Amino acid sequence: MNQTRRVIVIALTALLILVALFIPIPTNASAPQTRTLEVTARQFAFEPATLDIQRGDTVTIHLESLDAAHGLYIDGYAVDLAAEPGKRAQATFVADKEGKFKFRCSVACGALHPFMIGEMNVQPNFPFVRATAVTLIATIGAVVFFWREE
Numbered sequence: 001m002n003q004t005r006r007v008i009v010i011a012l013t014a015l016l017i018l019v020a021l022f023i024p025i026p027t028n029a030s031a032p033q034t035r036t037l038e039v040t041a042r043q044f045a046f047e048p049a050t051l052d053i054q055r056g057d058t059v060t061i062h063l064e065s066l067d068a069a070h071g072l073y074i075d076g077y078a079v080d081l082a083a084e085p086g087k088r089a090q091a092t093f094v095a096d097k098e099g100k101f102k103f104r105c106s107v108a109c110g111a112l113h114p115f116m117i118g119e120m121n122v123q124p125n126f127p128f129v130r131a132t133a134v135t136l137i138a139t140i141g142a143v144v145f146f147w148r149e150e
């Protein structure tokens with residue numbers, strides 16, 4: 001590879017790394033954290049009905065029922081809680097899967113029980129994605145730079 005092309009490869013790699021480092025990401029993004037979420041259940045809804053967490057977080061859910069016995073089962077996470085009125089139940093898990101997961105009441109609690117549904121959003125861990133992108137770009141840059149032409 002001639003000198004000019006080497007300079008271009010270095011400049012391009014550096015530019016892409018800078019873009020990966022400074023491209024704006026959602027402001028609530030941060031390193032994995034430990035979160036405690038308070039969820040109340042009553043006929044026939046969860047409050048809050050949407051849980052936003054980040055991949056890698058260690059999450060503890062406290063479930064409290066305000067009327068009858070209710071459950072909280074998260075699809076795809078095999079988390080299942082059951083709370084009787086006045087008694088709190090809790091479960092801790094690591095959010096190791098990204099995406100949207102429905103959670104639903106797992107204790108038959110009345111006529112509209114099947115509609116007692118919420119959603120847990122596990123967002124990508126942006127610092128992790130950023131670090132991965134930088135590593136990938138630097139690797140590709142190095143491979144191109146040191147590529148020997150026959």
Ligand SMILES: [Cu+2]
Binds near residue numbers: 070105106107114
């Ligand atoms: Cu129910």
